[in-house]
Amino acid sequence: MGWKSLDDMDLSGKRVLVRVDINVPVENGRVTDTTRIERIVPTIHDILEKGGKPMLIAHFGRPKGKVSLDLSLAQVLPALQSALDRKVRLIETLEGAEHLTQEAAEADVLLLENIRFHPGETANDPEFAQRLAALGDVFCNDAFSAAHRAHASTAGIAALMPSCAGRLMQAELSALEAALSKPERPVGAVVGGAKVSTKIALLENLVNRLDVLVIGGGMANTFLGALGADMGASLKEEDFYDTACDILAQADKAGCRVILPADGLVAREFAAGAAHEVIALNADTTLDADQMVLDAGPASIDTLRTAFKELKTLIWNGPMGAFEIAPFDTATVAAAKLAAERTQSGALISVAGGGDTVAALNQAGVAEDFTYISTAGGAFLEWMEGKTLPGVAALEGASG
Numbered sequence: 001m002g003w004k005s006l007d008d009m010d011l012s013g014k015r016v017l018v019r020v021d022i023n024v025p026v027e028n029g030r031v032t033d034t035t036r037i038e039r040i041v042p043t044i045h046d047i048l049e050k051g052g053k054p055m056l057i058a059h060f061g062r063p064k065g066k067v068s069l070d071l072s073l074a075q076v077l078p079a080l081q082s083a084l085d086r087k088v089r090l091i092e093t094l095e096g097a098e099h100l101t102q103e104a105a106e107a108d109v110l111l112l113e114n115i116r117f118h119p120g121e122t123a124n125d126p127e128f129a130q131r132l133a134a135l136g137d138v139f140c141n142d143a144f145s146a147a148h149r150a151h152a153s154t155a156g157i158a159a160l161m162p163s164c165a166g167r168l169m170q171a172e173l174s175a176l177e178a179a180l181s182k183p184e185r186p187v188g189a190v191v192g193g194a195k196v197s198t199k200i201a202l203l204e205n206l207v208n209r210l211d212v213l214v215i216g217g218g219m220a221n222t223f224l225g226a227l228g229a230d231m232g233a234s235l236k237e238e239d240f241y242d243t244a245c246d247i248l249a250q251a252d253k254a255g256c257r258v259i260l261p262a263d264g265l266v267a268r269e270f271a272a273g274a275a276h277e278v279i280a281l282n283a284d285t286t287l288d289a290d291q292m293v294l295d296a297g298p299a300s301i302d303t304l305r306t307a308f309k310e311l312k313t314l315i316w317n318g319p320m321g322a323f324e325i326a327p328f329d330t331a332t333v334a335a336a337k338l339a340a341e342r343t344q345s346g347a348l349i350s351v352a353g354g355g356d357t358v359a360a361l362n363q364a365g366v367a368e369d370f371t372y373i374s375t376a377g378g379a380f381l382e383w384m385e386g387k388t389l390p391g392v393a394a395l396e397g398a399s400g
């Protein structure tokens, strides 16, 4: 934990540049999900309470270094003001930030217009980072979800001024360090989702760190196919059978137990309410050419119940089946509830994140019951892959 938090910084009378991720979904000019905005509120409040003046730096969409009015942060301003319960002033240009008007200087909170309007941002141009750094006295990075990018406002700037993690970044890093760097053992993971090909690095890293790895979803079909099963029309990647075998061999060598589904819900069409049957799954399974496994079955859920009882720490990424179409959400929902119950009883530390995972846990109604749910997609996955995140590394090597 080589980074500093807001508690380590003297902010009285200081201009604090705060990198936030408020890249929220907007429809017809209105924010449809304010989760990311709500999560930065504690940081801004703490900075104000410590006598600092926050200037928020954020991106919105992918303007590719050009000013594009439909990607203006003006759309996010009303939701931001209401979450902070304060007036926020949008500063449209860097020149405007360098020469603040009287009115802007008096505002509680400033928001710099979409930082990706400037080509120097994604290029991590040192001169651009220097220009940004000159706008403040302290840098506070609260955008864990952008920390896998080496951009000027996420990485470059931290080397140029006293820097610290904001409250959300601090919570993300603490939760992930507790889950993966020095977990309470035994530690396990549920890794589900569509494809092995997108999660090879992640699986390779996890088998060397975990005691138990549960593989679910379409990925499990690829593993079962690799072991010799004929998976019919199931989602699977035959080109990755060798990779799946390698991962199983690595797990074996590292002493990580891999749990594949012992049975599945099998249908002949990918549709909500499709007729289905429970079929045992193993290396000898032979499905009809039009049959597909869309979810794990009841015996698999029983295995998970037993496995979870042994675990002290659980990491979760990806659904156990095609959870968007009932009843093929059954295993995902059941497993999520089991993990939530163990967490609530104090027996388990549970950390979830990445892509569809948050949606799946919301669907199970247990998002509040996990120890920590990461709002970061790509950054969470890269962390699980064991990669160094440039935004975090920059905080660790920051100047003060």
Ligand code: AMP
Pocket (backbone or CB within 6 Å): 192, 193, 194, 195, 198, 216, 217, 218, 219, 235, 293, 294, 295, 317, 318, 319, 320, 321, 322, 323, 324, 355, 356, 357
């Ligand atoms: P990912 O983005 O890799 O986490 O994959 C999530 C997607 O995988 C979701 O849209 C699920 O519907 C899909 N999925 C999971 N299991 C299956 C399965 N057995 N058959 C088809 N799709 C699946």
